[in-house]
Amino acid sequence: MNILAIETTGVSASVAVINEKGQIFEEYSTETLNHLQFLMPMVEKVLEKSKLQINDLTAIAASEGPGSFTGIRIGVSSARALAQALEIDCISVPTLKTFLYNIENYKGVFCPIFDARRSQVYGGAYKWGTDHSILQLVEGKAYMLAELLKLLKVVLEEGQDEVTFLGDGVEPYKAQIEEWQNSSLNSNIQVKFADAESRYQKSSSVAKLALELFNEGKICGYNELKPNYMRKAEAERKLDEARAARDKR
Known part of the structure; x- marks a missing residue:
């Protein structure tokens, strides 16, 4: 096969x-x-x-x-x-969902975002299940960035302590995401950005x-x-x- x-x-x-x-x-x-x-x-x-x-x-x-x-x-x-x-x-x-296979051993939340222009992103949030299945935490679709981050905040505050952003939306929106982290998230929640190899x-x-x-x-x-x-x-x-x-x- x-x-x-x-x-x-x-x-x-x-x-x-x-x-x-x-x-x-x-x-x-x-x-x-x-x-x-x-x-x-x-x-x-x-x-x-x-x-x-x-x-x-x-x-x-x-x-x-x-x-x-x-x-x-x-x-x-x-x-x-x-x-x-x-x-x-x-x-x-x-x-x-393919982004989870970019970093297969990662235990946190994956948040791939693509720049959809007009202040929108295509994005969603996922994590690995215990049986190596993909769990959808935030539905993948087109969002205003603020809307996606609001939904992601709820997920993170329900017990997730780390999220990594991937995709070509990282470059244009990194500063806004960091501002959201500083103003909206608990200090124990880590926000990371995937490196070029896995982004x-x-x-x-x-x-x-x-x-x-x-x-x-x-x-x-x-x-x-x-x-x-x-x-x-x-x-x-x-x-x-x-x-x-x-x-x-």
């Missing part, structure tokens, strides 16, 4: 192959926001690295989002096309979660694999606003 995992939701794309033993081979692009050009060459390289042929693949996993709208579309569309051509199943992998999306983490989902039977046909943007694109939002204004006339 071999799963190809595609990660294109961030600024840099990567692909990985994982087998039933959990052995992983990974290939990264050093280019940013140029996923379409480099994705398939990376697939070829990771298959060579793992000494597999494309027909040795059992399923294709795609990081479903949230993240870059264009990146999500590229990853999901590529996974669908490969799965259709190979006549194999797909695995839809929730991007926010961003990784196809190896997508692959690890994909293997768990595969073993649980959570697979789908290529036509059922859908992006999860978590909010409307800017063009769609403006179109809806224009329609609403027209309807009021």
Whole structure:
């Protein structure tokens, strides 16, 4: 059994192959926001690295989002096309939950946040369960940062003593998070920020979660694999606003 995992939701794309033993081979692009050009060459390289042929693949996993709208579309569309051509199943992998596999031995709360602009973030809060399951503490969706931090505060005050923020939202919102820590949290609650090595999306983490989902039977046909943007694109939002204004006339 071999799963190809595609990660294109961030600024840099990567692909990985994982087998039933959990052995992983990974290939990264050093280019940013140029996923379409480099994705398939990376697939070829990771298959060579793992000494597999494309027909040795059992399923294709795609990081479903949230993240870059264009990146999500590229990853999901590529996974669908490969799965259709190979006549194999797909695995839809929730991007926010993959961050737990970036730091698998961490016992605190994971809070991945992506900069969604307009003072919003895509985010959620999770932790490892005792059986290595993923526990959702705050639902993953689009939030105003203050709203997410308010929900996170409740979770932390219910008995959690440490939270680590990950994702590309750390850079633009770090100062606000530190201000929230100083003004709102008990002094015994620690707030940390993941280092560069573990802060961003990784196809190896997508692959690890994909293997768990595969073993649980959570697979789908290529036509059922859908992006999860978590909010409307800017063009769609403006179109809806224009329609609403027209309807009021």
